[in-house]
Amino acid sequence: MATVTQILQERLQNALQAVGIKSDEPLQLAPTMDPRHGDYQTNAAMVMGKKVKENPRTLASRIVANLSTKGIGPPPEVAGPGFINFRISPEFLAHRVHELALDKRLGVEPVAAPKTIVIDFSSPNIAKPMHVGHIRSTNLGDALARVARFLGHQVITDNHLGDWGTQFGKVIYGWKRLLNRATLDSDPMEELVRIYREADAAAEKDPEILGECRRELVKLQEGDIENRRIWQRCVDLSKAEFSKNYDLLGVRFDFQLGESFYNAELPGVVQELQDRGLAEASEGAIVVWDHELSDDPFIVRKSDGGFGYATTDVATIEYRYRQWHADAVWYVVGAPQNLHFQQLFSLTRRLGYDLDLQHIAFGSILGEDRKLMRTRSGESVPLRALLEEAVGRATAIVAEKNPELSERERSAIGRIVGIGAIKYADLSQHRMTDYVFSWDKMLSLQGNTAPYLQNAYVRSRSIFRKLDAAFVAPSSVELGEEPELALTKKILQFPDVVPAILDGFKPNILANYLYELAAQFHGFYESCPVLSAEPVKRETRLLLCDVFARLLQTGLDLLGIQVPDKM
RNA sequence: GCGUCCGUAGCUCAACUGGAUAGAGCGUCGGCCUCCGGAGCCGAAGGUUGUGGGUUCGAGCCCCGCCGGACGCACCA
Structure with missing residues (x-):
């Protein structure tokens, strides 16, 4: 089913044609900010008026005279400098919301041309615990994957x-000399971090130990059996630890191909770059220059003969292109790596790959002191502890607000609310802004938070528990009162909002929409009794409640957030 | 020094990609419970969108210059 804006767009295009105007680009037509300007508006007459040098208001009048809104609402009006304002009739709203209610996809059409999109996100380092810095990448990447899939794209999350780098020299050194087996069994991650830190500190003081670490690294790279085995153990232990976080967050990956997966390809990549004249020797290293971007080189082979992540990233793109036939690759990685990706993308273009590459950058998470979030001792905050604290805090709040819940319900709800709060605090914000992490704000039941939305869902669902039989959508819908109309108008925007998320990779526009939707619902809920209304009104209102709940559930699910039945 | 990003109410953040009188929440003040979950709703106060120019019918958004901040700039990822 077409969205309301699409329907109006079509009418507008017909009218433009009738007055003899061609537009190469689709003209803006969107819901109004202010109800006094109607429900939808377009600036087409002002944009086109400039092009054809006609007074915008007279052009607007000509367009309106040729614009049929039959079946949709009253004739549009010209206002201000040349806006064309549309109003939607209650009958049309009723018809549309009824249609949307019967649609499993809630009115969201799959894209006409699905693409294969690889989304690269989260990417923690082996032998180091995940920390707050991984939250945004993980949440954003997962949300974008969910949205792209919902829209019908072929999505591959990776x-x-x-899992490969110079830190393994120290880890292996530490494993051989400092390892405590008992701690490794009870808390492997902590033990890996400890041996790394101690080896690192020792290497700092004693050049001989540093040399020893380097030799361990070289042995690993050369395929030494024992070092290889230790490395594999570290990878396995770390992945098991990461999985606990991902399970708690409800995040899944199609693949987890680490950097080591591409090791064998690296010499060939550099050779290819040299053969094609893209890479050259410099200060003992092999580098690619792009002076338009930066005076710093893209180093594809270090002067010691080793390879860094630049080379790995090129190999990874080639793999994704050849093996997965990717049309696009989205990197959900923090803003500091901007230059790296510009260089990588530029090189990829020069290599001739027909790929849509996107660096989806994001800002940092700050502590209440407005500095990068750290623990009191100055360490980065471990993700696991953070998630567990969120669940703990949410469980306590739920227990206080609703003491009748069983312990089992309480902990299940605490998890949904706590994890939802963390995710929503992140995703409801514009991704580029640094944001201040605040337990009180994200767990607040007021304002633009997950608990507020989850509660709105719970309220809407609680009505249905009072019904004798399962709810069945009525055969017709009749809208009358203002809160019903306002809620319906907001509901009908959903099919336009979801595709817009991918325009700028901004899940926050969905979050903002859901918040506005919930606010409209609460207004409706306050002034329009549902169960005690007369039969026709009652059926309509039940349908609105049902659609609202499904929209909220679907929308939050696209953000990777669950809803409880009670809370 | 060069580059990227950011600067909006006291605080935390929006603003649908250039649209009309810049919106929410918290906090402050004032209203609303014989009614489906008040974890809610309605209202008030609060702004020269860091600053000075420019582009045009129209700028928080685009261009240039300042001020202030974060981050990145050769072999870590």
Whole structure:
């Protein structure tokens, strides 16, 4: 089913044609900000008026004279400098919301041309615990994957683990000399971090130990059996630990191909770059220059003969292109890596790949002191502890607000609310802004938070528990009162909002929409009794409640957030 | 120094990609419970969108210059 804006767009295009105007681009037509300007508006007459040098208001009048809104609402009006304002009739609203209610996809059409999109996100490093810095990448990547899939794209999620690098020299050194087996069994991650830190500190003081670490690294890279085995153990232990976080967050990956997966390809990549004249020797290293971007080189082979992540990233793109036939690759990685990706993308273009590459950057998470979030001792905050604290805090709030819940219900709800709060605090914000992490704000039951939305869902669902039989959508819908109309108008925007998320990779526009939707619902809920209304009104209102709940559930699910039945 | 990003109510954030009188929440003040979950709703106060120019019918958004901040700039990822 077409969306309301699509229907109006079509009418507008017909009218433009009738007055002899061609537009190469689709003209803006969107819901109004202010109800006094109607329900939808377009600036087509002002945009086109400039092009054809006609007074915008007279052009607007000509367009309106040729614009049929039959079946949709009253004739549109010209206002201000040349806006064309549309109003939607209650009958049309009723018809549309009824249609939407009967649609499993809630009015969201799959895209006409599905693409194969690889989404690269989360990417923690082996032998280091995940920390707050991984939250945004993980949440954003997962949400974008869900949205793209819902829209019908072929999505491949890939966790590009940092499982290869110079830190393994120290880890292996520490494993051989400092390892405590008992701690490794009880808390493997902590033990891996400890041996790394101690080896690192020792290497700092003693050049001989540093040399020893380097030799361990070289042995690993050369395929030494024992070092290889230790490395594999570290990878396995770390992945098991990461999985606990991902399970708690409800995040899944199609693949977890770490950097090591591409090791064998690296010499060939550099050779290819040299053969094609893209890479050259510089200060002992092999580098690619792009002076338009930066005076710093893209180093594809280090002067010691080793390879860094630049080379791995090129190999990864080639793999994704050849093996998965990717049309697009989205990297959900923090803003500081901007230059790296510009260089990588530029090189990829020069290599001739027909790929849509996107660096989906995001800002940092700050502590209440407005500085990068750290623990009191100055460490980065472990993700696991953070998630568990969220669940704990949410469980306590739920227990206080609703003491009748069983312990089992309480902990299940606490998890949904706590994890939802963390995710929503992140995703409801514009991704580029640094945001201040605040337990009180994200767990607040007021304002634009997950608990507020989850509660709105719970309220809407609680009505249905009072029904004798399962709810069945009525055969007709009749809208009358203002709150019903306002809620319906907001509901009908959903099919336009979801595709818009991918325009700028901004899940926050969905979050904002859901919040406005919930606010409209509460207004409706306050002033329009449902169960005690006369039969026709009652059926209509039940349908609105049902659609609202499904929209909220679907919308939050696209953000990777669950809803409880009670809370 | 060069580059990227950011600067909006006291605080935390929006603003549908250039549209009409810049919106929410918290906090402050004032209203609303014989009624489906008040974890709610309605209202008031609060702004020269860091700053000075420019582009045009129209700028928080685009261009240029300042001020202030975060981050990145050769072999870590």
